Amino acid sequence: MSDFYLLPLDELRRHKSEKWRAFPADVLPLPVAEMDFPVAEPIRRTLLEMVNNSDLGYLGSIPEMGEAFSTFATRRFGWTPDPAQIRIAADVGVGIVETLRVITKAGDKIMINSPVYPNFWTWATETRLEIVDVPLTFDEVEINGSPWILDWDGIESAYKSGIKVHLICNPHNPLGRVYTKAELERLVELATAHGVIIISDEIHAPLTFSEQRFTPFLSLGPAACAVGITVTAASKGWNIAGLKCAIIITQDATMHARLDAIAPATHYRASLLGAFATVAAFKEGEPWLDALMVQLDSNRRLVEELLATHLPLAKSHLPHCSYLSWIDFGGYEIGAEPHSHLVENAKVAFVPGARFGEKFANFVRLNFATSPAILEEAITRVARTLH
Ligand SMILES: Cc1ncc(COP(=O)(O)O)c(C=O)c1O
Numbered sequence: 001m002s003d004f005y006l007l008p009l010d011e012l013r014r015h016k017s018e019k020w021r022a023f024p025a026d027v028l029p030l031p032v033a034e035m036d037f038p039v040a041e042p043i044r045r046t047l048l049e050m051v052n053n054s055d056l057g058y059l060g061s062i063p064e065m066g067e068a069f070s071t072f073a074t075r076r077f078g079w080t081p082d083p084a085q086i087r088i089a090a091d092v093g094v095g096i097v098e099t100l101r102v103i104t105k106a107g108d109k110i111m112i113n114s115p116v117y118p119n120f121w122t123w124a125t126e127t128r129l130e131i132v133d134v135p136l137t138f139d140e141v142e143i144n145g146s147p148w149i150l151d152w153d154g155i156e157s158a159y160k161s162g163i164k165v166h167l168i169c170n171p172h173n174p175l176g177r178v179y180t181k182a183e184l185e186r187l188v189e190l191a192t193a194h195g196v197i198i199i200s201d202e203i204h205a206p207l208t209f210s211e212q213r214f215t216p217f218l219s220l221g222p223a224a225c226a227v228g229i230t231v232t233a234a235s236k237g238w239n240i241a242g243l244k245c246a247i248i249i250t251q252d253a254t255m256h257a258r259l260d261a262i263a264p265a266t267h268y269r270a271s272l273l274g275a276f277a278t279v280a281a282f283k284e285g286e287p288w289l290d291a292l293m294v295q296l297d298s299n300r301r302l303v304e305e306l307l308a309t310h311l312p313l314a315k316s317h318l319p320h321c322s323y324l325s326w327i328d329f330g331g332y333e334i335g336a337e338p339h340s341h342l343v344e345n346a347k348v349a350f351v352p353g354a355r356f357g358e359k360f361a362n363f364v365r366l367n368f369a370t371s372p373a374i375l376e377e378a379i380t381r382v383a384r385t386l387h
Contacts, residue, residue, distance in 0.1 A: 006038070006371075007036050007037065007038060007371075012036055013025060017032075017034055017242060018032050018034070019031065019032040019034045019367075022349070023343070023349050026347050027343060027347045027348065027349050028347065028349070028374060028377060028378045028381070029349045030348060030349060030350055030366050030370070030374075030378055031349050031350055031351045031365070031367060032351075032367070033173070033236065033322075033323070033369075034239060034241065034367075035292075035323065035369035035370070036369060036371065036374070037239065037292065037295070037369065039238070039239060039240065040238055040280075040281065040284075040285045040288035040289075041288070042280040042281070042283070042284035042285055042288075043238060043240060043277045043280050043281055043285065045280070046276050046277055046279075046280040047273055047276075047277055050272070050273060050276060055272070056272065056273070057272060058268050058272060059088070059267065059270055059271065059272045059275050060268070062275050062276075062279070063083070064276075064279045064283075065083075065086060065088060065247065065278065065279055066082075066083025066085075066086040067083050068282035068283045069081070069083070069086055069247060069249075069282050070083045070086075071282070071283070072282035072283070072286070073216065075286070076206065077205070077214055077215075077216050079216045079219035081216075081218060081249055081251055082251060085250045085251055085256045086247050086248070086249050087247065087248040087249075087259065087262065087266070087267065088245065088246070088247055088248075088267045088270045088275060089231075089245075089246050089247070089248055089266050089267075089269070089270060090244045090245065090246065090269045090270045090271070090274075091233065091235065091241070091244055091245070091246045091270075092201060092203050092231050092232065092233050092235070092246045093119055093123060094246070094266065095231040095233075095246045095247070095248045095266075096123050096167070096199060096201065096231050097123050097127055098248075098262045098266050099199060099231065099248060099259065099262065100123065100124075100127040100129065100165065100199075101127055101262075102258065102259060102261040102262055103164075103165065103197055103229075103258060103259075104127060104129055104164050104165060106127075106128035106129070107128065107129070107130060108129050108130065108164035108165070109129065109130045109131075109132050109158075109161075109162060109164055109165075110124045110129040110130070110131055110132065110163070110164065110165045110166070110167060111132045111133075111134060111155070111158055111159075111163045111165070111166040111167070111196075112124070112131060112132075112133055112134075112166075113133070113134055113135060113136050113150065113151075113155075113168070113169075114133050114135045114136070114356060114357025115135070115136070115174060115175065115326070115353065115357040115359075115360045115363070116169050116172070116173070116174075116356055116357065117169055117173045117174070117201070117356070118351075118355040118356060120167055120169065120201075123167075129164075129165070132158050132161075132163060133357065134151050134154040134155050134158055135154075135357060135359060136148040136149060136150060136151065136175070136177075137149050137151050143180070143183075144177075144178065144179075144212070145211075145212075145318075145320060146175065146176075146177045146317060146320065148172075148175045148177050150179075150183060152186070155187075156190055159190050159191070159193075159194040159196055160194060163194070163196050164196065164197065165196065165197045165198075165199055166187070166196050166197070166198045166199070168187070168198060168199070168200050168201065168217075169201050170184070170200055170201070170202060170205075170214075170217065171202075171204040171205060171207070171208055171321035171322060172321075173204055173324060174324050174326040174351075174356055174363075174365045175319070175326055176300075176317070176319020176320050176321050176322055176324060176325075176326065177319075177320065177321075178208055178212045178213075178215075178320045179215070180215070181213075184215055184217055184220055185220060185224075188223050188224045188227060188228070189223075191227040191228075192223055192227055197227055197228070197229065198217065198224075198227055198228045198229070199228075199229050199230075199231060200216075200217035200218075200229070200230045200231070201230075201231055201232070202214075202216060202230050202232040203231075203232050203233050203236045203237075203246075204236055204237075204321050205232065205237075205321075206234070206236070206237030206238075206289055207236065207237055207293070207296070207321050207322040207323065208320065208321040209293065209296075209297060209300075209319075209320055209321060210297075211320070212320045212321065214321070216230065217230055218230050218250075218251045222252070225250070225251040225252035225255065226252050226254070226255065228250075228251075228252075228255070229248065229249070229250055229255060229259070230248075230249040230250075231247070231248050231249070232246065232247055232249070233245065233246035233247065233278065234277070234278040234281035234282060234285070235274075235278075236322070237281065237285075237289060238281040238285055238288070238289070239369075240277050240278070243271055243274030243278075244270055244271040245270045245271060245274030245275045245277070245278045246270070247278075248262075296322075296323050296368070296369065298372070299323070299368040299369070299370075299372065299375060300318055300319055300323070300325070301318070302368075302372055302375055302376075303316070303325050303366065303368050303375060303379070304316065304318055304325075306379040306380075307325075307379065310380055310382075310383035311332075311379065311382065311383055311386065313329075313332055314327050314329055314331065315327070315330075316328065323367055323368050324365055324366070324367060324368070325365070325366040325368055326353075326363055326365055327350075327363060327364055327365075327366055328362055328363050329342075329363065329364060330362035332386050334386070336361055337352060337354070337361060338350075338352075338353075338361075338362060338363075338364055339351070339352040339353070339364045340352075341385075342364065342382055342385070345385040346378075346381045346384070346385040347381060348378045348381050348382055350364035350365055350366050351364065351365040352364060353365065366378075
């Protein structure tokens with residue numbers, strides 16, 4: 001669907017969002033996880049109606065949210081969560097931080113698995129938790145089409161040493177990895193045995209490519225629901241992060257009751273526009289999402305082709321979700337911080353790999369939710385500076 005790449009560069013440069021304000025005009029920005037495509041019609045219609053009706057007050061009761069998400073999850077993932085156990089927060093970050101505040105105390109240990117979305121560190125620091133990083137390992141023997149493997153021995157021995165919460169990113173940013181049902185079941189088993197709570201950040205789930213099956217953590221049955229909490233949003237899938245709304249999901253009476261300690265204000269600190277745009281996305285946004293995935297599928301393959309042709313020493317793998325390529329520039333002699341070299345010399349901006357974990361300084365993250373023309377220009381610009 002061509003609509004997805006019709007936003008012209010000069011129009012994008014007038015955008016007020018971070019992606020288009022962070023760099024000078026001669027830099028092509030491929031960092032921040034926002035998409036350069038027009039917003040879905042049902043969302044635009046909802047927002048315009050509310051603005052035209054001067055309906056811009058506080059967020060109150062919104063039974064539509066639980067119902068819309070549950071129906072979406074049934075259609076998309078074959079999982080029907082109980083809408084009564086769905087709470088609202090301003091964004092996924094707030095949802096996770098407010099959850100951590102009520103299930104941990106300062107000094108508790110939280111496990112993350114790098115390379116991972118940089119805010120996994122900041123959320124843990126904000127809640128004064130001790131971070132235990134058990135990095136994914138790289139193995140030529142792929143699991144589920146990805147060479148990035150969970151370090152089971154490392155996870156188990158850390159669990160034994162007293163982890164309170166394990167924050168997982170599924171599907172995974174920046175690896176584009178979708179955890180298998182078997183992997184998640186193994187985590188449930190270990191978490192149950194060692195009294196660990198698993199928070200599953202599923203914000204990228206709507207963006208799973210069709211060759212993969214995304215397994216919602218809480219769809220795994222009562223044992224998973226007893227140890228699990230999911231935080232997700234429509235903000236990544238439908239590109240509405242600026243509208244500020246996310247959901248926190250439990251599916252177990254005891255876990256649900258534990259989260260009753262979350263401050264009631266967490267609900268109305270989300271935005272009214274964001275909440276109703278989210279309902280519109282879950283309820284009516286799937287045709288747009290399906291068309292988006294066709295474009296993203298073509299873009300992820302284009303990135304791999306462009307890299308193979310123009311940057312043969314750069315290593316990456318076809319992602320199975322979302323719009324992020326994780327690229328190892330270690331084969332090129334461009335210093336300890338490839339992103340700095342590339343933004344200065346090629347005038348293309350990526351996210352530095354070190355933000356996802358200190359071991360990953362050779363990497364950059366590329367956002368391919370843009371036009372094929374911009375991707376081609378970016379990668380050929382980079383190639384020109386490296387040869
Ligand atoms: C894994 C993950 N979680 C959360 C977020 C941010 O979500 P929010 O803006 O709702 O806090 C992102 C943004 O890219 C992300 O990749």
